[in-house]
Amino acid sequence: PIYLQKKEQKMKKFVLVLCVLVLIAGLAFSTGSKEKAAETKKIILRVGHTLTDDSHYGVGLAKLADLAKQKSNGTIEVQAFGNSKLGNERDLIEGVSLGTIEMCLSSTGPLPNFSKAFMVFDLPFIVQDRNTFYPILDGETGQKMLEALGSKGIKGIVFFENGFRHITNSRRPINVPEDLKGLKIRLMENPVHLETFRVLGANPSPMAFGELFTALQQKVMDGQENPLLIIKTSKFYEVQKYLALSGHFYSPAVLMVNDKLFKSMSPAQQEAFQQAAKEARDFERNFIIESEKKLVDELKSLGMEVTTPDKAVFQKAAESVYTKFEADIGKDLIQKVRG
Numbered sequence: 001p002i003y004l005q006k007k008e009q010k011m012k013k014f015v016l017v018l019c020v021l022v023l024i025a026g027l028a029f030s031t032g033s034k035e036k037a038a039e040t041k042k043i044i045l046r047v048g049h050t051l052t053d054d055s056h057y058g059v060g061l062a063k064l065a066d067l068a069k070q071k072s073n074g075t076i077e078v079q080a081f082g083n084s085k086l087g088n089e090r091d092l093i094e095g096v097s098l099g100t101i102e103m104c105l106s107s108t109g110p111l112p113n114f115s116k117a118f119m120v121f122d123l124p125f126i127v128q129d130r131n132t133f134y135p136i137l138d139g140e141t142g143q144k145m146l147e148a149l150g151s152k153g154i155k156g157i158v159f160f161e162n163g164f165r166h167i168t169n170s171r172r173p174i175n176v177p178e179d180l181k182g183l184k185i186r187l188m189e190n191p192v193h194l195e196t197f198r199v200l201g202a203n204p205s206p207m208a209f210g211e212l213f214t215a216l217q218q219k220v221m222d223g224q225e226n227p228l229l230i231i232k233t234s235k236f237y238e239v240q241k242y243l244a245l246s247g248h249f250y251s252p253a254v255l256m257v258n259d260k261l262f263k264s265m266s267p268a269q270q271e272a273f274q275q276a277a278k279e280a281r282d283f284e285r286n287f288i289i290e291s292e293k294k295l296v297d298e299l300k301s302l303g304m305e306v307t308t309p310d311k312a313v314f315q316k317a318a319e320s321v322y323t324k325f326e327a328d329i330g331k332d333l334i335q336k337v338r339g
């Protein structure tokens with residue numbers, strides 16, 4: 001019957017329309033996923049640093065590698081190269097600025113060569129307590145300083161920690177500034193640090209970290225200053241008898257990425273990486289705090305003789321450093337960092 005034929009025709013039309021729809025949906029889906037694949041191309045970030053794999057930098061960067069991989073669905077791979085393998089800190093920062101190295105983790109020590117404001121962290125005893133300092137570093141003040149690196153082609157991601165620095169030497173125990181008289185002390189290439197040790201009466205000279213162990217071993221240098229974890233992991237206790245818990249400087253460390261490269265990542269990758277970096281930062285800071293609970297005893301058992309100088313005496317002796325650098329750094333910034 002006619003009405004049945006019509007029904008069949010309708011049915012055929014319906015199937016045809018359905019087929020076309022399925023085809024269109026399929027096409028849309030396949031181009032969609034192709035776009036997605038293009039958007040999230042895989043990025044490999046080599047990160048250079050000066051410390052050992054078991055140091056706070058090594059441990060923090062291993063954490064960053066895990067988190068970045070997880071959060072980016074495997075599209076960001078972080079490869080760490082420690083022990084100055086990709087260069088000393090100044091070379092590393094220059095490399096990141098030029099784009100010859102993707103990323104580095106460096107103490108703020110060499111950063112005044114790139115942006116003067118960073119000198120604020122180098123002032124003696126300006127940081128006394130981590131808990132009040134972290135919010136300043138992670139808040140607006142620190143953020144502005146990281147942004148200033150943009151003009152050098154560097155994206156400053158977050159502040160990790162290098163830590164409170166203490167003096168070691170092979171000659172004598174240090175209790176008062178006079179004990180430093182005439183000692184050849186290696187400092188970072190940093191004008192504020194060098195001036196501080198000059199004012200304290202030592203004989204400071206700048207040297208790259210990678211050359212330091214040999215210089216101490218061969219007595220080219222009598223001493224150096226670094227956080228406890230570095231004294232342990234870089235084995236300075238093997239060539240330095242005396243440790244003074246002076247805590248005279250606090251070094252943050254900046255995780256830096258080449259700016260162009262950072263901008264070439266998809267928005268989702270950028271977000272994933274920044275979140276991973278924040279979590280790795282917190283992890284690294286905690287690792288230091290936990291390690292430091294036992295480090296003095298460990299270093300003693302490794303043969304070091306430890307003194308605890310009166311910080312107020314050293315602080316007073318180094319006061320003129322503030323006046324000397326105030327104009328370069330800015331009174332406001334000094335006030336803000338002091339908290």
Ligand code: EAX
Nearest residue numbers: 050106107162188209226
């Ligand atoms: O950033 O050079 C130094 O003494 C630093 O503490 C070290 O390179 C870690």
